[in-house]
Amino acid sequence: MTLHALRFRLVDSPTSLGARRRARRAAWLADTFPALADMTVLDLGGRVESWSRAPVRPAHVHVVNLEPLPAELPPWAEADHADACELPAGILRRRYDLVFSNSVLEHVGGHERRRRMADAVRALAPAYWVQTPYRYFPVEPHWVAPGMQFLPVPARVFVARRWPLAYTPGKSYEAAMRQVLTTELIGRAELRYLFPDATIRGERLLGLTKSLIAVRRP
Numbered sequence: 497m498t499l500h501a502l503r504f505r506l507v508d509s510p511t512s513l514g515a516r517r518r519a520r521r522a523a524w525l526a527d528t529f530p531a532l533a534d535m536t537v538l539d540l541g542g543r544v545e546s547w548s549r550a551p552v553r554p555a556h557v558h559v560v561n562l563e564p565l566p567a568e569l570p571p572w573a574e575a576d577h578a579d580a581c582e583l584p585a586g587i588l589r590r591r592y593d594l595v596f597s598n599s600v601l602e603h604v605g606g607h608e609r610r611r612r613m614a615d616a617v618r619a620l621a622p623a624y625w626v627q628t629p630y631r632y633f634p635v636e637p638h639w640v641a642p643g644m645q646f647l648p649v650p651a652r653v654f655v656a657r658r659w660p661l662a663y664t665p666g667k668s669y670e671a672a673m674r675q676v677l678t679t680e681l682i683g684r685a686e687l688r689y690l691f692p693d694a695t696i697r698g699e700r701l702l703g704l705t706k707s708l709i710a711v712r713r714p
Contacts, residue, residue, distance in 0.1 A: 519551075521699065525596075525625055526552040528711060535593035538620055540580040540613065541600030544573045554594070560587065581609040583616050593714070595624040599707075601690075602628050602681050610682070614690035623714040626691065629707045630698070631681035637706075638663075638679055645681050652676045684708060 526532050537554040539547070544566055547557050559575040560583065569575060578584055580597070581604050595617045604613055617624050629637045636644035640661040644652055656662055656672035667675075687708050688696055694710035 517699070517701075521598075521627065522550050522552075526550075528625070528713070529594060529623065532594070537594045537596050538587075538590075538592040540595065540597040540617070541603075542596065542598060544569060544575060547573065558587075558592070580604060580616070581612040588616065588620070590620070592621040593623065595621045595626075597624075597626045599627060599629065601626060601687075603678050605678055606680070607686070610686075610690060618691065618693065618712075622712075624691075624694070624710070624712050626694075626710045627699075627707055628687065628709075629681055630705045631683045633701075633704055633706045636681070649673075649676060 529535065532552045532554055535554045536556045537558070539557055539559045541561055542559050543561065543563075544557065544559050547553055547559075548570070553572065555572065557573045559573065560578045560580060561575070562577065562579060565575045565577055576584075576587065578587065580600060597613075597617065601610055601613065604610055614626075617626060631645060635642050639655060639659055641655050641659050644655050644659075647655065653669065653672045653676050656676050657665065657667055657669065659665060684696060684698075687710055688694075691710035691712070694712045697709045697711055698705040699707045699709065
């Protein structure tokens with residue numbers, strides 16, 4: 497088995513450890529918000545198809561992402577192409593029951609942009625759920641590379657291009673640099689600073705905190 501195939505089995509396949517953990521997180525979300533099925537949800541950085549597979553689907557989901565929009569949407573969903581840190585006025589004027597974001601905060605590009613996203617999350621709904629990988633888990637989750645997040649930028653770019661468990665090893669220097677510079681894991685102190693009215697929960701793997709979730713109940 498190649499290392500890239502191993503990554504698929506461990507992280508990316510529908511039956512992988514990563515998929516099981518995502519399913520467990522979805523169940524945790526439903527337990528945290530028992531009225532989820534009746535809620536309007538703003539999902540910053542997510543995908544409509546993820547909610548199609550969710551064990552509990554909200555009454556309405558508004559997905560905001562920088563990716564191309566889906567060609568067709570189910571009647572319970574809407575989607576906009578927008579930046580979670582610079583939301584358009586039409587979205588900022590609205591109110592939702594819950595703002596949700598999963599593994600996006602570490603990709604928005606620096607503390608100031610994380611602060612802008614956090615301010616929008618806190619203002620747009622009485623409840624929120626914001627998950628992000630934990631900086632001090634020993635394995636960087638995007639590249640499945642031990643300790644990569646602690647290396648200087650040139651070394652991280654080298655790993656991004658050469659490490660066989662990366663999503664696409666062998667990518668260009670420019671693409672690897674862009675990916676490295678827009679992936680910045682954060683710790684508990686910064687997450688608490690960004691979301692001072694939240695409870696900070698830790699997801700654990702093998703006894704170690706793997707990711708953090710900032711949760712505010714309505």
